Amino acid sequence: MNLGFPLFPEQASAMAPRVDALFFVLVGVSVFFATLISLAIVVFAFRYRRRSANERPAEISGDLRLEVLWTVIPLLFTLVMFAWGAKLYFETYTPPRNALEIHVVAKQWMWKAQHPEGRSEIDELHVPRGRAIKLLLTSQDVIHDFFVPAFRIKTDVLPGRYMMVWFQPSRAGVYRLFCAEYCGTQHSGMLGHIVVMAPSEYQKWLGSGPGEDTVAGAGARLFQSLGCAACHGEKNTERGPALAGLFGTRVRLRDGKAALADENYLRESIVNPQAKVIAGYQPIMPTFKGLVSEEGILQIISYLKSLEPREGTREAQ
Numbered sequence: 537m538n539l540g541f542p543l544f545p546e547q548a549s550a551m552a553p554r555v556d557a558l559f560f561v562l563v564g565v566s567v568f569f570a571t572l573i574s575l576a577i578v579v580f581a582f583r584y585r586r587r588s589a590n591e592r593p594a595e596i597s598g599d600l601r602l603e604v605l606w607t608v609i610p611l612l613f614t615l616v617m618f619a620w621g622a623k624l625y626f627e628t629y630t631p632p633r634n635a636l637e638i639h640v641v642a643k644q645w646m647w648k649a650q651h652p653e654g655r656s657e658i659d660e661l662h663v664p665r666g667r668a669i670k671l672l673l674t675s676q677d678v679i680h681d682f683f684v685p686a687f688r689i690k691t692d693v694l695p696g697r698y699m700m701v702w703f704q705p706s707r708a709g710v711y712r713l714f715c716a717e718y719c720g721t722q723h724s725g726m727l728g729h730i731v732v733m734a735p736s737e738y739q740k741w742l743g744s745g746p747g748e749d750t751v752a753g754a755g756a757r758l759f760q761s762l763g764c765a766a767c768h769g770e771k772n773t774e775r776g777p778a779l780a781g782l783f784g785t786r787v788r789l790r791d792g793k794a795a796l797a798d799e800n801y802l803r804e805s806i807v808n809p810q811a812k813v814i815a816g817y818q819p820i821m822p823t824f825k826g827l828v829s830e831e832g833i834l835q836i837i838s839y840l841k842s843l844e845p846r847e848g849t850r851e852a853q
């Protein structure tokens with residue numbers, strides 16, 4: 537069926553039926569009131585038409601009960617729509633803790649994805665059915681937009697920061713991925729496919745690639761080759777803070793403020809180290825901007841996340 541020009545995308549994620557329910561209620565309410573108002577205009581135009589040249593209508597002074605009624609009813613409708621929409625929005629952008637994290641880097645004009653086990657792919661994304669998938673997305677040039685209609689997810693992918701979105705594919709199949717933000721001459725060709733597989737097939741697919749290192753393992757090698765360990769090694773913590781157990785904690789900064797050490801914080805600390813220096817340290821770290829790719833930064837962050845907290849580190853969030 538759905539190959540030509542589908543009027544409505546199929547529902548292939550756990551969120552899809554819930555988004556559609558809200559959408560249909562919004563359309564239903566709009567159609568109901570649009571019809572009601574259109575009919576009222578036609579009926580009143582006939583009923584209150586001018587019947588003779590010297591006809592004078594009676595003066596109307598207003599009706600408080602009517603005013604209150606048609607203010608309160610639409611207010612209740614819009615409040616319900618707002619609360620319902622906000623709930624779905626927050627759920628879409630708040631991944632569950634056990635989600636499988638996949639990195640996506642957009643560039644003119646392709647989508648590059650890397651799985652935690654190390655396998656990477658371009659313009660395709662293989663995922664297991666039924667599992668919550670969290671995407672950590674960034675762009676290496678301009679603004680793109682990751683849009684999978686069948687999953688009802690869509691998020692801008694911005695250079696210089698990480699966006700997060702998640703979905704739980706409910707049906708095996710191949711679904712279209714679009715770039716939904718004009719990003720240059722080949723924007724319309726920036727397409728991809730999401731391949732949803734049975735979990736066992738996904739495991740097989742992961743194993744069928746070239747024997748790559750895990751993302752965290754690749755990050756560990758970058759950490760060594762870029763010389764990070766010279767200041768952030770386990771024993772050398774005079775010039776830079778130790779990084780084990782740092783992720784997800786709230787850190788105190790030199791200027792007295794605090795920051796949550798999340799993915800965006802770690803990325804900023806690599807490309808713009810002077811921005812948020814941890815209390816007790818000097819702003820002496822050089823920038824690594826341009827020295828490491830977006831994929832590399834994501835790998836280093838994965839490595840830092842994988843480091844177990846040591847004894848007596850900061851309290852976790």
Ligand code: CUA
Pocket residue numbers: 645679680681715716717718719720723724726
């Ligand atoms: Cu990328 Cu449009």
